[in-house]
Amino acid sequence: MGWLRAAVLGANDGIVSTSSLILGVAASHATLSTILIAGVAGLVSGAISMAAGEYISVQSQADTEEAALKLESRELKDDPESELQELTEIYVGRGLELPLAGQVAKQLMEHDALQAHARDELGITETLSARPLQAAFASACSFAIGALLPLLVTTIVPMTYLFALIAGTSLIFLAFLGGIAAHIGGADIKKGILRVTFWSALAMGATSIIGSLFGTVL
Ligand SMILES: [Zn+2]
Numbered sequence: 431m432g433w434l435r436a437a438v439l440g441a442n443d444g445i446v447s448t449s450s451l452i453l454g455v456a457a458s459h460a461t462l463s464t465i466l467i468a469g470v471a472g473l474v475s476g477a478i479s480m481a482a483g484e485y486i487s488v489q490s491q492a493d494t495e496e497a498a499l500k501l502e503s504r505e506l507k508d509d510p511e512s513e514l515q516e517l518t519e520i521y522v523g524r525g526l527e528l529p530l531a532g533q534v535a536k537q538l539m540e541h542d543a544l545q546a547h548a549r550d551e552l553g554i555t556e557t558l559s560a561r562p563l564q565a566a567f568a569s570a571c572s573f574a575i576g577a578l579l580p581l582l583v584t585t586i587v588p589m590t591y592l593f594a595l596i597a598g599t600s601l602i603f604l605a606f607l608g609g610i611a612a613h614i615g616g617a618d619i620k621k622g623i624l625r626v627t628f629w630s631a632l633a634m635g636a637t638s639i640i641g642s643l644f645g646t647v648l
């Protein structure tokens with residue numbers, strides 16, 4: 431479910447940042463084409479920055495894991511006795527009695543020594559093995575899809591209702607996504623919805639105020 435959560439969060443970011451951007455620019459009394467150019471630029475730059483950020487974070491995680499695994503497998507080859515000792519101590523630390531811990535460590539190392547050490551000493555599980563390009567692509571796409579929503583609303587509604595309709599539709603979708611994210615995470619759905627709508631409304635309000643200040647100054 432990790433990817434679904436990431437996709438929901440990406441779409442969330444896309445909606446909040448693009449609708450805030452559009453409201454901010456609109457509040458400065460910009461023309462429709464200026465608002466749309468800003469929105470599209472926000473979509474593209476946001477999607478690229480999401481992809482780059484995700485790629486770097488997942489790749490550096492993968493590099494760290496790979497280096498740790500290399501070191502671990504060398505240690506296993508050079509000094510299997512202390513490695514057995516080390517794993518035994520880890521299990522004792524987790525509550526097993528010494529003889530049982532030794533037995534568990536021995537059997538797990540006979541089965542797959544590197545996997546046992548990776549999991550119980552380094553905390554690396556197979557599900558964590560990173561796919562940076564996939565992660566980057568997924569978050570860029572979900573951001574772009576989220577960003578398209580306020581952009582589409584901007585193109586179809588009359589300027590007079592732009593504020594109410596952008597804020598309204600965005601908050602409805604955000605509440606929906608917040609509910610899904612909370613549901614996936616097993617958290618309280620109502621709290622999830624309240625939290626995301628509150629912070630998003632705050633973001634849209636802040637950019638609108640700043641935009642209207644600039645609109646009167648410039
Ligand atoms: Zn080890």
